[in-house]
Amino acid sequence: MILLELAWRFALVSAMAFGGATAVIPEMHRFLVEQHHWIDDTTFTALFAISQVSPGPNVLFVALFGWQVAGIAGAVVSTLAMCGPSSVLALAFEHYTGAHRDGRWMTIIRRALAPVTIGLLMATGATLAQGADHSIATVALTIATVAVALLTRFNPLWLIAAGALFGVLGYA
Numbered sequence: 001m002i003l004l005e006l007a008w009r010f011a012l013v014s015a016m017a018f019g020g021a022t023a024v025i026p027e028m029h030r031f032l033v034e035q036h037h038w039i040d041d042t043t044f045t046a047l048f049a050i051s052q053v054s055p056g057p058n059v060l061f062v063a064l065f066g067w068q069v070a071g072i073a074g075a076v077v078s079t080l081a082m083c084g085p086s087s088v089l090a091l092a093f094e095h096y097t098g099a100h101r102d103g104r105w106m107t108i109i110r111r112a113l114a115p116v117t118i119g120l121l122m123a124t125g126a127t128l129a130q131g132a133d134h135s136i137a138t139v140a141l142t143i144a145t146v147a148v149a150l151l152t153r154f155n156p157l158w159l160i161a162a163g164a165l166f167g168v169l170g171y172a
Helices: 002-015 019-036 041-053 060-100 106-129 136-151 155-169
Strands: none
Touching: 002 060, 002 136, 019 041, 019 060, 019 106, 041 106, 060 106, 106 136, 136 155
């Protein structure tokens, strides 16, 4: 029954994943953590973080969530359910709009989806922040990292490396 629930929920979420799978993290959090209590808040955030630093597709966190809930079968079901519907929608959309890529309606659709995508990604950030460590050191490191990223042309990989170093040293 859990596998069917995972398949159904991830298929539904897949259909609204404008901006990629990370844009629907809040909905995944709602049904995995808040509704079913299959994963706790800290584990949810940790699995997402692990997936983001691991090589491979950006949707790896879906497999990790499924694996945490129902083992290997959960990982497979969750990944297929997340990738299947959105892939079919993308192919269908491309088929019907490919010839009119620069047309008036395509411009309208792109402009309409841009704020939706930004809103979904901001909600993702807020959801992930709830499960993060809120110590003074971590908050200060986060603020400093955001400031450096926004105000300079400093390579973000160095910021990630600095964050990892602070974590290893026990400061964050």
